[in-house]
Amino acid sequence: MPITMPITMPSPSWLLLQAESPHHRLPDDLRARDPLGGRDCGWVEQMTPFVRQFSQPGETVFDPFAGFGTTLLAARLQGRSAVGCEVDGQRIALARERLARHGLGDGVTLLHGSCDTLQSDTLNGVTLPPFDLCLTNVPYFGCRWPGDDAASQLYDSRSYAQHLNSLRDVFYSVRAGLREGGRCIAMVENVRLGERVLPLAFDLARILGALFVMEEERVLVYPHAEEATADEASAHTDRRHEYALVFRKQRECIDLQATSELLNALRAQGHGFTLIGSFARWLADPQGTPPADADIRVDADPQRLDALLQWLRGQGFSLTSWGEPVGLPLHLDSYRGRFYFRADRIDRNGALVRLDIGYEG
Template sequence: MTSHSWLMLDHEAPRYRLPDELRARDPMGGRDCGWVEQMLPFVRRFSRPGDTVFDPFAGFGTTLLAARLEDRLASGCEIDASRIDLIRERLARHGLAHGTTLLHASCDALEDSALPPFDLCLTSVPYFGCRWTGAQAASQLYQSQNYAQHLDGLRNVFHRVRTGLRDGGACIAMVENIRLGERVLPLAFDLARILGSLFAMEEERVLVYPHEGHDSESDAHTDRRHEYALVFRKRRERIDLQTTAALLDALRADGHAFTLFGSFSRWQQDPQGTVPADADIRVDGDPERLDALLRWLREHGFSVTNWGDPVAAPLHLDTYRGRHYFRADRVDANGALIRLDICYEQ
């Protein structure tokens, strides 16, 4: 992979292309099938031979085929049984069915033991607004009834991905913004926000394709001439320790009561120990006091989120019951990060 911020894809090699007879068996005619050439550079750069590459939206096995071609192990989840069969047949035709694990499920529904750890997550996400004509399933994101439901489904899947991804591993998602009628939905940017709540963003690539026109059979239109590859990493981000300590002092001075616990508290007691990635504070769950704290943080330049979603002001705490904590982030002009995790439920 070059050092450029884009990747030019000129054509799809016939030897890797999904065969027409397999494409014809798919409920959507295979129109959402990506290119092996799209995935190969990312497999090569972000994994090593013998690593496991995982695709939570396995689709037609494009990522899995790219992984096996590069001597990686491959695993994937696919909720549609007919596509599971297509993946198996496609890999078998290449003589690469071995070294592949396929799970007929949405990965967020799996127990930890059912999904072994993996070294790279590489996927193209399903698009909102497609006319899914295949088997109905509660977790089939192609049949999401509204955009918020679709984003919730993506969030649930990538939360599970984070659990299975090894520390230091990359999570890479291919995604485009989409047009529904006269409305453009910023799916790429909304997904980046979701992934940013789970991983550290490392880079982005723009994949550029030859233009083949829009597919008139789909309500959701994408500009296939370009696509984003969002590259994130599962790693601990470095926070500014001294600025964070000063912020905690300022909170106390302004009358906000809290208990500091976790890694930042341990680091203050032993500065030679593990460097914390955030400061954890526990506060009273009283809505008025909590709202006052979040308002103070906003006034001091913090963005406040809950599971990646912005928290609206004034706070309606019942909306967030069961989610246990808020996250407050601030990035200063010098790039310094301050991050607080504010626990309000036991």
């Protein structure tokens, strides 16, 4: 008998999943045809509360790591359209067969490939349609993928740094396709490899935080009776809990007065710059749309840039380039082609001051 989930999620910051419905679980014959035996397949019951809470009937739910179609099935069961990307062709076939057995193949689009490459695939006419909710379980590092080779197969990442960079590329494309105000929700846990624990959940939260605004987190708690085999042990984490990281695509609100004071302080310190973009327009017309940051343009002089960034760091700002921390003293050649640095400061009252420093282009 299928398990009935609440219409909306309960208010606590955790969500207890009692059992997986036999009606919705991945069938054993499909599981047996998967290179990993389907051991990374999530639960429909895990995804259903998020589909209900963060989307409306008729809207589109997207999974950039579609796998066996679990998120897509949860979306269709709730009357949503579903779109997924999957790099493994065999898993696409399994997902389609699974959805067909439920009579829910209509209203589902499955694309073969990684969404960050499909988005630019104009040669074959493949485009990623817009969507209202991104809901996914991310691939874990260190799983020793035994299936077909694929350039975008994150289960086959050679290094943890490469894995994180690939995740960043995927979610950058997610941001482009997600409607304004839509949520991006990623299920993820920290990973144990032998004696080493990799903070995948926390590193992913940092990546998503550079693209979206964090709204909340949920800790998902569920039973898991199966024991890991000896072959799985090197990449095994006790999957009795994981994080659901909930982010939203929206313009951030900056503290306008504090930002104006920062610009005045920069001038007083002798840092030359030209104010451009939305903040400059807002100063000319304060009745217009409030800006989400202040954009300045500076000369690409390594010494002057280093002095500017050193001063900002001393004022409590974090410095990043494409989401990665900027090391000081500055080696500008390492950042050629990246166009700008971002300086963020969150004050004790939660107010945000954000400065984008363009130095080329």
